[in-house]
Amino acid sequence: MSAARPLGLAQLSLLNTAPPQLVAIAAEAGFDFIGARVRPVTSTERPYDLQPGSPMLKETLARMAGTGVTVRDIEFLLLDGTDQREAWLGMMEAGQALGAASLTVAASAPDTGRLADTLARMTEDGRNYGIVPTLEPISYQAVNSIPAAVALARASGCRIVVDALHLNRFGAVPGSAQWQDLEANLDLVPLLQLCDGPVQSPADRAALVAESRSERGVPGEGGFDLAALVDAVGADVPVSVEAPSDSTVARLGELGWARKLRETALAVLAPVSTSERASAAEKAVTA
DSSP states (O other): OOSSSOEEEOGGGGTTSOHHHHHHHHHHHTOSEEEEEOSOSSTTSOOOOOSTTOHHHHHHHHHHHHHOOEEEEEEEEEEOSSOOHHHHHHHHHHHHHHTOOEEEEEEOOOOHHHHHHHHHHHHHHHTTTTOEEEEOOOTTSSOOSHHHHHHHHHHHSOEEEEEHHHHHHTTOOTTSHHHHHHHHTGGGOOEEEEOBOOSSOOSSHHHHHHHHHHBOBOTTSSSSOHHHHHHHHOTTSOEEEOOOBHHHHHHHHHHHHHHHHHHHHHHHHOSOOHHHHHHHHHHHHHO
16 A cells, blocks of 8 residues: 555556456555446446445445455546436445545536536535535546636535646646646645646547547656646645556556556655755755
């Protein structure tokens, strides 16, 4: 297990690994928690039945009890402007059974007024389950910037998931206005999703989707300024490694990939923070 901040393995990093096996792999690799996909995003995904009473839930809980690995977040609901309350209530039931604290959502519907109302209702419903909706701004969806996500979160009472890939793809990089917006609203951020990639963005939406879902980079081996991101969010924010790579999983295997992700994530998290460097410099000057 990690010594400092909690470090988790996102479901998307091993999308085809069922939650009970994901818990076991995460434990063997040294992670503290996982994210669990309790609802498929696409029709081609394998569904995982984690509803109360299901055999998979029972097996997952047993693996959690045996390893100490927890479930911090559940996913994924794409808000499309229709009435999806039945879907999110079912997800919250599964999340409560798993002990999760948040439910990740994104938005494809452009009507921000209706979206704010939906998120407010989700937030209210979540109180009965101990789960807070967390809105993820995604580069190829309707909510695709920090300011848009912040406005919706402030209006509805939900929170925001920060994903290193999407920050870079919609331009929220150090020195930008969006970066300043992020720094001003860190109280909304309960979780950082870590990955890496080339500085150059894919050419079109299809390529953005493909990168996001199946070929992200290993933390610290790409062009993202992860040190600045980690420094900005602070040491008390848990980190979940969300770095799917179908090609590398095929080569290394599930456990091999999980171990590599943890090793590289720890290397990114290990450097001395900016605040610590400043404090050390100040002491050196006054010594």
